[in-house]
Amino acid sequence: MNYREVMSFLDNARVFGSILGLDTMRRLLFELHDPQKGLAAIHVAGTNGKGSTAAYLAGILHAAGYQTGLYISPFIQRFGERIQVNGVTITEHEIAVYMTKVIEAARSITAGGGQAPTVFELITAMGFLYFQARRCDIAVVEVGLGGRLDATNVIGKPEAAVITQIGLDHTELLGGTIPEIAAEKGGIVKPGCDVVLCRQSSEAMTAIAHICRTRNARLHCADAGTAVLRSLSIDGLTFDWEGYEQLRTSLTGLHQVGNAVTAVKTAQVLREKGWHIDEPAIRTGLRGARCIGRLEILRRKPLFLVDGAHNPQGVEALMTSLKALFPGKKFVFLMGMLADKDYFSAVTLTLPHAKRIYTMTPPVPRALGAEKLAEVIRSAGSVPVSACDTIRTALSLSLQEAKEGDVLCAFGSLYQIGEIRACFGLAKKEGFQE
Numbered sequence: 001m002n003y004r005e006v007m008s009f010l011d012n013a014r015v016f017g018s019i020l021g022l023d024t025m026r027r028l029l030f031e032l033h034d035p036q037k038g039l040a041a042i043h044v045a046g047t048n049g050k051g052s053t054a055a056y057l058a059g060i061l062h063a064a065g066y067q068t069g070l071y072i073s074p075f076i077q078r079f080g081e082r083i084q085v086n087g088v089t090i091t092e093h094e095i096a097v098y099m100t101k102v103i104e105a106a107r108s109i110t111a112g113g114g115q116a117p118t119v120f121e122l123i124t125a126m127g128f129l130y131f132q133a134r135r136c137d138i139a140v141v142e143v144g145l146g147g148r149l150d151a152t153n154v155i156g157k158p159e160a161a162v163i164t165q166i167g168l169d170h171t172e173l174l175g176g177t178i179p180e181i182a183a184e185k186g187g188i189v190k191p192g193c194d195v196v197l198c199r200q201s202s203e204a205m206t207a208i209a210h211i212c213r214t215r216n217a218r219l220h221c222a223d224a225g226t227a228v229l230r231s232l233s234i235d236g237l238t239f240d241w242e243g244y245e246q247l248r249t250s251l252t253g254l255h256q257v258g259n260a261v262t263a264v265k266t267a268q269v270l271r272e273k274g275w276h277i278d279e280p281a282i283r284t285g286l287r288g289a290r291c292i293g294r295l296e297i298l299r300r301k302p303l304f305l306v307d308g309a310h311n312p313q314g315v316e317a318l319m320t321s322l323k324a325l326f327p328g329k330k331f332v333f334l335m336g337m338l339a340d341k342d343y344f345s346a347v348t349l350t351l352p353h354a355k356r357i358y359t360m361t362p363p364v365p366r367a368l369g370a371e372k373l374a375e376v377i378r379s380a381g382s383v384p385v386s387a388c389d390t391i392r393t394a395l396s397l398s399l400q401e402a403k404e405g406d407v408l409c410a411f412g413s414l415y416q417i418g419e420i421r422a423c424f425g426l427a428k429k430e431g432f433q434e
Contacts, residue, residue, distance in 0.1 A: 001100045003092040007079070009103055013119050020149035020173065024115045028125050029154060031105035035125075035132040041155050042140045042266065045147040045185045046164030048314045049198070049259045052251055052291045053164050056263035058140045060285030062086050064277045069131040069139030071124070071152070076292040077418045077426075083127045085134045098126045098133070120144050124151045138275075146174050148187020157190040159273065160266050161217070163197045164259065166204040167313030168342070182207035191215045194269050198262040199223040222265035224258035232324055234297055234305070244279070248287050253295045253321035260286055293417035295321065298424045302402045306420050307411040310338065312345040318411060319353050326407055330355040334394050334410035334420075335377075339368040344376060346412065351381040355406070359387045360394040362416040370394075391419050 001009070029036055042057055044050045051072055058070040068086055075081040080089035090098075102125045106117045117125070124144070131139045138159065143150045166182050174184045182204045189195050189208075195217050197208050205221075212219040227241040236250045239257050241264065249260050264282055271277045293308045295318070309318040322331060333354050337343040350357070357377055359370040374387035388394035398408055410420050 001096055001103065003096045006096050006099045006103070010099075010119050010122065013116070013122065019115075019118050020146065022149060022151070022154055024109070024117050025121045025124070025151045025154050027109055027114060028102070028105055028117050028121060029128065031108055032101065032125060032129060035128040036155050039128065039131055039136065039155065040138040041158045042138065042160050042162060042270075043143065043152065043155060043158040043188045044140060044162045044164070045143040045150075045188050046162075046198075047167040047169045047181070047185075047311065048317065049164035049255065049262070050142050050162075051308075052256060052259040052289070052294055053162060053262050054140045054142045055251075055289040055291045056249075056260055056286055057162070057266055058084070058087070058285075059289040060263060060267050060277060060282050061138055061140070063284035063288070064275070064281035066137040066275075067135060069127070069134070069136040069141075071127040071131075071139060072142045073120070073123075073144050074414055075418075076414065077421060081292075082123060083130055085131070085136060090130055094130065095126070098129045101129060102126050118151075121151045143185075143188065145170060146184040146187065148184050150187075153188055157193045158188070159194070159275075160269050161188045161190065161193055161195045162262060162266055163188075163195065163208060164262060165198060165200050165255075165313060167311060169311040169313070172340070178203040179207045183211070186211040189215055189217050192217060194218045194220060194273070196220045196222055196262060196266045196269055198258050199225060220265055220269055222258075222262040224261040227257050227261055229254075229257060234295075234303070234325060244282070247283065249289065250287060251289060251291055251294055252325070253317065254324050255317040255321060256294075292421070293414065296421075298421065298426070302399070302404075303407045304399070304424075305407070305409045306417055307409060308414040308417060309346075309411045310341060310413050312342050312349060315346045315349045315411070318409075319349055322353065322407075322409065329407060332356050332358075332398055332402060332406050332408045334358045334360060334398055334408065335373060335412045336360040336362045336370070336391070336410075336416045337368045337373055337412045338362060338364070338366045338415075340366055341368075341413075343368055343373060344380070347373075347376050347380050351377070351383055354383045356401075357383055357385045358394040358398050359385060360391045360416065362413040363391070363419055364413075364415045367413070367415075391416060392423050395420065395423050
């Protein structure tokens with residue numbers, strides 16, 4: 001199969017949706033001779049921050065000289081972003097080669113009467129195959145949804161299980177309370193493994209600590225509360241933490257201190273286990289990490305930012321960071337949400353900081369319509385709002401009406417970032433999302 005044929009197959013496979021459970025994934029990997037076995041991995045779960053934390057970790061390990069894989073989801077601009085080795089995305093030719101093998105294995109399963117793998121399971125299997133073929137020393141593997149029943153959880157005992165901030169998201173699948181969701185995220189903890197948990201709510205900390213005790217896992221707390229922020233700008237931040245002075249990231253926002261500290265703590269744990277990670281590697285990895293759509297600058301005059309905040313916890317972090325970056329200012333927001341998210345809470349958190357809001361519809365079936373979102377905003381406050389028929393219209397209108405000194409920020413769904421960036425000429429969005 002060529003690349004287009006593979007993409008067409010995956011597009012059609014979306015009919016199987018998202019099915020939590022590991023039986024089909026294990027069967028698929030068995031057909032592929034279990035490429036995940038023997039792969040050293042860092043498994044990263046959490047509601048918010050796991051993408052940035054995974055990027056920092058992959059950067060640190062690569063800077064330390066290791067052949068490093070990175071598996072993330074969803075992609076922002078190009079499908080190949082999901083699978084990387086040493087910061088380089090898998091090519092279209094490689095996708096065709098390895099996904100063809102995965103599809104053949106999937107067809108073998110269905111021919112025998114088994115459940116067809118989901119798109120996420122197919123892509124995850126391809127990632128393991130690719131990391132095996134590229135002889136990765138270690139791979140940073142980001143959970144897709146939850147943890148306990150996520151397709152990535154077929155990996156064995158990881159070098160470290162990393163858990164970032166836990167919040168209320170995907171409650172219909174993971175539970176309606178923090179302890180319930182934490183129990184699902186904590187499903188990546190294997191008996192006897194090392195667990196790095198960023199300091200957060202006591203409910204989440206207690207739930208993860210209980211899991212670690214029952215599984216005889218060693219819990220390490222990454223406490224960003226002991227970090228000292230030295231500088232913060234739209235181009236990055238600098239901070240001190242536990243003996244490290246002037247650590248710098250190119251990702252910005254106050255929440256990035258917590259993500260970076262979590263990555264550094266994980267690097268320390270790996271070093272204690274025999275991985276050769278020195279301080280220059282940590283500094284280089286943090287400074288060089290990039291994560292598309294995380295308070296990313298798309299234009300400087302007027303200043304236009306895009307962010308992937310898509311749930312109340314993420315929106316609250318975004319607003320806190322914007323206030324720190326631009327004290328006393330109110331913002332022009334471009335907002336597009338999914339219908340299955342807590343968009344009312346997101347609106348409530350946004351309104352006190354808004355000068356004007358433009359609503360748009362993310363390009364996925366689960367999208368909340370721009371007019372519906374605008375109605376919610378009008379009913380919740382008095383901020384001027386315009387519902388736009390397309391993302392491009394929202395961008396054009398907001399830039400046309402922007403006043404000198406305005407700061408514009410688009411947020412609400414990861415799935416709209418690719419199209420927003422394409423409108424600024426950065427890259428054309430291609431591929432599809434589950």
